Each structure stands twice: as structure tokens, then as C-alpha cells.
């Protein structure tokens with residue numbers, strides 16, 4: 533079914549990389565409520581998106597909740613070891629079921645105590661015990677299609693989109709030496725709500741040299757020739773846009789020592805150890821492949837000018853068991869704190885500026901190729917949804 537785009541499709545042409553002077557998306561893409569509703573269907577309703585890592589819920593009954601646009605979701609590890617993504621909405625009158633993360637043997641609605649098993653089947657509804665017109669078996673929590681890729685959990689509301697594994701097969705091979713599927717975070721992902729549009733997170737390193745000159749840049753220098761925007765991970769057709777930061781020595785990192793603090797991932801090549809890969813899997817996952825860990829960022833829409841952002845660092849179990857793990861982890865987070873704050877302030881200031889009547893559609897620089905590639909991917913989705 534075709535849906536109409538509130539911004540004329542012709543206006544997007546100038547934001548594609550097919551144009552030799554690519555400009556930013558129209559400002560309304562970042563604040564217009566009608567465009568937000570369009571995008572929830574055109575992008576979030578018709579493709580895969582990332583909703584965290586299954587390594588955060590290792591045992592049967594472990595769960596976490598996460599919200600994508602208007603959809604509260606519940607991710608639950610089943611007794612058979614698989615993971616299901618369920619609607620976190622009670623099928624009685626729409627009450628939200630669980631919050632945050634935890635462990636449960638069943639899912640109980642706080643309002644009227646309707647109870648579901650971990651797979652979403654209704655097992656108890658008080659007051660209906662003797663009602664012949666009510667069959668528990670008729671009610672279950674809707675399940676959302678999902679796929680696990682290298683420990684990351686992806687979901688889609690579209691039953692017709694191709695399986696994700698094919699789209700990310702090449703990236704899986706490229707990242708083999710990082711052992712991604714086995715990496716675990718010391719604490720579960722906890723996305724936080726912010727007052728800017730989800731597309732503000734689009735990653736580039738043009739700003740690294742300037743905004744982060746005295747923070748990140750003082751620990752990991754980023755001269756323009758350190759940024760390789762044509763690195764091997766790029767795969768436009770499959771929605772993967774990437775750059776690598778080339779270090780001045782092996783195992784470089786933005787820490788007080790200029791090097792990674794945790795044990796080196798054992799299977800990495802010298803080439804892999806000499807660079808950091810910043811890999812965006814559209815629309816909402818950024819993987820940062822480093823010598824001692826893989827960090828990731830996940831962002832989700834929450835409103836025209838609101839979004840959630842979660843950041844997590846994943847390590848091999850051996851690194852997590854190191855006696856000095858927590859000390860090193862806290863040290864590195866402290867070292868990166870200013871950089872992270874600068875980004876948060878920057879995104880918030882973008883949102884304020886982009887809502888102005890004088891908001892621009894400025895030219896993208898040669899150091900923002902990842903943004904141009906992401907715009908291509910988005911515009912393909914806008915056009916496909918509006919012309920079906």
C-alpha cells in the first residue's frame with residue numbers, strides 16, 4: 533500500500549550522492565510530525581532495525597523492554613534458548629506489561645493480573661474462569677519477526693522483507709576475527725531518551741577534528757588523512773556505510789595512554805589492530821570495531837524531535853573476568869566522558885537549529901560520505917514507500 537510523503541519526493545534528489553553537490557535532507561525531515569509518521573512506516577515499518585543484543589539476556593526468563601516509535605516491545609529468552617520479540621501491550625485493554633529489564637517466569641499485567649507465558653500465550657484472566665464465551669487459547673501477545681545476527685537482535689514489522697542474514701553476510705565475514713557473536717557487555721543496554729530526531733545520530737568524523745579536538749583528539753589524533761571513508765566495509769546496496777580511523781600505532785584508542793586498556797582480541801590481524809572501524813548498519817546501529825572490544829550504539833525514534841540512544845561496550849568473557857576489568861573499564865569511560873558529552877550537546881544544538889526558519893540544506897563535505905550514503909538509503913525507502 534502506497535503512503536504519501538508530506539515532502540514532495542523531488543526535493544530529495546539534491547540529497548542523493550548521484551548529485552555531485554550533495555546537500556543535507558530537508559529540515560522538515562527532522563521535526564515535522566507528518567513526516568515523522570510517514571517515516572515510521574517508510575523506514576521503521578518496512579525494514580529491519582536493531583533492538584539490542586541477545587547476550588544481555590542469557591537465561592530463560594531474562595527479558596528487557598524497548599520502544600520503537602509507537603511500539604512498546606518485550607524481548608524474552610524462552611525455555612528452549614531462543615529469543616522472542618513480543619508486543620509489550622496487554623491484549624485486554626492495552627496496558628503496558630513489563631518495564632526495564634529483569635527475570636520472569638511469566639508475564640503478568642499490573643492492571644488486572646492477566647497472565648501470559650514467556651511465549652506470549654494467555655494462561656490466566658481473573659473473572660473469566662467460568663465464562664464459556666471466553667477461551668484463553670484465543671488470546672496471545674503479538675510476536676514481532678526477529679533475527680539474531682552475531683549476537684545483535686534485529687526486528688521488523690514487515691513480513692515480506694528478505695531475511696537479514698543475506699544482507700549482512702559479507703559484513704559477518706569481514707568481522708570474523710572480532711568473534712562478535714560471543715562478545716558480552718558488563719551491564720545491559722539502557723537506552724536513554726533525548727530531545728532530538730533519531731537521524732541526528734548519523735555518524736561521521738568530520739566533526740572529530742574540531743568538536744573533539746581537545747577531548748578525543750588529544751588521546752587519538754584525527755588528522756584528515758586518518759579517516760578512510762572508502763574502507764572495505766562499505767556496502768551501499770545492503771545499507772552498510774562505514775569509515776575507518778587509522779591509528780598512528782597498533783591498538784590505538786582514545787584513552788589516557790593512547791592505547792586500548794583491555795587484552796587484545798586474540799585473532800585480529802595487524803591491519804585490524806591499526807584501525808578502528810565505524811560501521812553503520814542502517815537505520816540504527818553503529819558498530820565500532822576496536823583492538824580490545826566492540827562498542828555499539830543503537831538509536832530509536834520516539835517522536836518527531838525525540839529519540840532513544842543506547843551505548844554499550846562488548847568484550848570476550850576472558851576480558852570480563854580479568855581482575856582489573858572494572859578498573860580499566862571505568863578509567864576508559866572517564867577518559868571518554870567529555871567526548872560523549874560534546875556529542876550529546878552537539879545533537880541537541882542541531883535539533884534547535886534545524887527547527888529554525890533559516891535552517892539550511894548545506895553541502896556535505898568530502899568527510900561526510902557516510903551521511904550521503906545514509907541519505908541514499910533513506911531516500912530509497914521514502915521513494916519505495918511513496919510509490920508502491
Ligand SMILES: [Fe+2]
Nearest residue numbers: 739740744875
Ligand atoms: Fe562526536
